[in-house]
Amino acid sequence: MTTEKKILLRDSFYAAVIFAVVFGIIETYMVSIPFAAVTAPIGGVLFGVFIYFFAGSKTVAKQTSINSNGEEIILSGRANHFKGAEAVGGKLYLFKGRLEFKSHGFNIQNHEQCIDIASITGVTLYNSLGIIPNGLQITTKDGKVEKFVINGRKHWKEEIEKLQA
Template sequence: MSTEKKAVIKNSIFAAVFFAVFFGIFEAIIFGIGYAAISAPIAGIFFGLLMYFFVNSKRVKAQTALNNSNESDIIHSGGANHFKNAEALGGKLYLLPDRLEFKSHRFNIQNHAFSIGINEIKKIAFYKTLGIVPNGLEVVLKDGEVEKFVVNNRNLWKENIEKLISKSL
């Protein structure tokens, strides 16, 4: 099983548990603990399955596919969120020999494709999403701009990007 597939399963389970806990608290307050004990796990499983099937849908894969690059050019890729204004746009992040490219799916309020040349990157850093989840990748550009992504295996992303930066110097 590929690391990307494992990450999708792990994230779906995390989403299911997260949703079940918060839904359970809400249900317990409104309807009581007995009702919440039954409905929250069922809702969590349902939500996790929906997330899994959404991420693996043919439509999302087609919307986030790169059109102008060969598969052999892709060094690393995976599901990601890119922060644009106040929205975390869902899509896919690609690392190519000359650039880092993000392509959102159409289920976001804002949609965009975004590309950063490797020669534009000053440094790669980590951050914690919501101050607690260690899955943030911060791309600091030479012009001072900062682009933030939520990714799986951020250590691998950082390592691969830094290799390309050192090659381009």
């Protein structure tokens, strides 16, 4: 099993557990504890399976692929890019001279974002929702701040900073 598949499996498991817990709490207050004890785990498993097959689908892979024109891709991975309140799902790529995001077609705000490494003035880590350590914040010379949610954010930060040196 590839590393990317292992990460997808792990993330799908976490999504399933979080969904089951939240769903269970809601059902406990709306229906009953015995009902929640049965349906929340089932809902969590179904949600996790859906996430696994959706994020790992050929359709999403095709929609988020980019033409590198023979240029080496240093890093790539599934990511969310914040556009206003929406966390747009897609894939983030790091090349020698740029950081590029491409969304998949199942978002409201489909887009591509390209940031030149030379225009980056800051790379910082942040926690999504204030508690989840998965955020990467890029600040550019023109004062724009771009936020991404990505696996291995420390590694991404290190690699971007290497390219800036």
